[in-house]
Amino acid sequence: MYVKELRLSGFRNYKEESFSFCSGTNIIYGNNAQGKTNALEAVYLFSIGKSFRTQQDRELIRFDEAFTKIDVCFDDAQRENEIEIVVRRDRKKQIKINGVPINKMGELIGCFTVVLFSPDELNLTKGSPNARRRFLDIAVSQMRPKYYHLLRRYNKVLEQRNNLIKKLRHTNDETLKETLGVWNEKLSDYGMSVVTYRKKFVETLKTYAKEIHLEISGEEFGLAYRTGFSSKEEFLEKLNHSLNRELEMGFTLYGPHRDDLDIDIGGKDIKTYGSQGQHRSAVLALKLAQADMIFEDTGEYPVLLLDDIMSELDAGRRSYLSGKIKNKQVIITCTDAEDLPESANAKLIHIENGKII
Ligand code: ATP
Ligand code: MG
DSSP: OEEEEEEEEEETTEEEEEEEOOSSEEEEEOSTTSSHHHHHHHHHHHHHSSOSSOSOGGGGBOTTOSEEEEEEEEEOSSOEEEEEEEEETTSOOEEEETTEEOSSGGGTTTTSOEEEEOGGGGHHHHSOHHHHHHHHHHHHHHHOHHHHHHHHHHHHHHHHHHHHHHHHHHOOOHHHHHHHHHHHHHHHHHHHHHHHHHHHHHHHHHHHHHHHHHHHHSOOEEEEEEOSOSSHHHHHHHHHTOHHHHHHHTSOOSSGGGOEEEEEETTEEHHHHOOHHHHHHHHHHHHHHHHHHHHHHHSOOOEEEEESOGGGSOHHHHHHHHHHTTTSOEEEEESOGGGOGGGGGSEEEEEETTEEO
16 A cells, blocks of 8 residues: 555645655654644544544534545555545535545445554553454454444444333333344344454454564563353343343443453563553554554555654664564654654655645
8 A cells, every 4th residue: 555645625734735655654743733643644534534533523624614625645556546535514524435425434444554553552552442442343344344334233233222221221111121132133143243353353463463572572462352252142142131230230231342352461461560661562563463464464565654653662662663664655753853763765744833844
């Protein structure tokens, strides 16, 4: 995957700007609050149609503008492609791929792949299970668009089942209670498929990440998918027998929406015992493993987006990363390009107040 051009109009602090990138290392540098992360955010948007910073699309629109229009031009193995996104304050965002409007976000997933590594991504090992499920869901969706559709169906059924549980808390309506069986059947069916996809992904990710992690830090890395059940029957059984507790709590207690990833270093749970550096190495290993997996699977290495991360890594990890990203397209942001040994052969882009200077 090779991003050639990025055009921003009314996006965050950019009025009108065009970036052209080289196929190797690109360094976007400048002082704080000038628009470096904003530019990465724009590139990221083309991969899943959502920002990594906000759920609210309208925040992307420049303060004094009515809408933002961004577009990207990139090469994959087949051809040159263009994606355009328009966000208006009062309407659903519109996306065109090679000039053709898409109806569903699912059509975008998998067209253009990126892997992001930023200080916030440390949440992956430090934060709540939610962050890990989100990582899995995005990673699997990028490689298996079918998974994205499956997950949507699962979430829809989950939402409907949760609404039903909330209703049942206030009424003892037996006919309403009987409809639960249908939702249990659907939820366990979709849920088991979600778990199967995730488990398979995690098994492969683990083999890649273990090796990378060992190379980065010399330490053993462990990864496992943790789920509350191992078959559809078991899941269904749990759903059928937990209604009283669910009525107490007011939501669905079992299913992949409660699953997690167990990550350990040398057999010790990283969340409980990991040092800062161990968290960084683990996340770096997971992200690079994800990128390798995308390459193995699709034949295309994703665009690596590294936000402000070089300063966070020590010399050894930096040099490992530099070796790993050789001959791949990467867009790095930093405040001082001269600090980066990579800058010698890189394309340097200096940003000041939403403008390339
Ligand atoms: P740092 O080095 O601190 O990470 P940065 O260059 O990555 O800085 P960005 O996060 O890209 O900074 O840009 C932040 C700037 O963009 C802030 O000054 C913020 O006020 C501005 N900004 C964010 N959203 C909008 C918007 N919708 N309209 C106009 N400006 C915005
Ligand atoms: Mg930033």
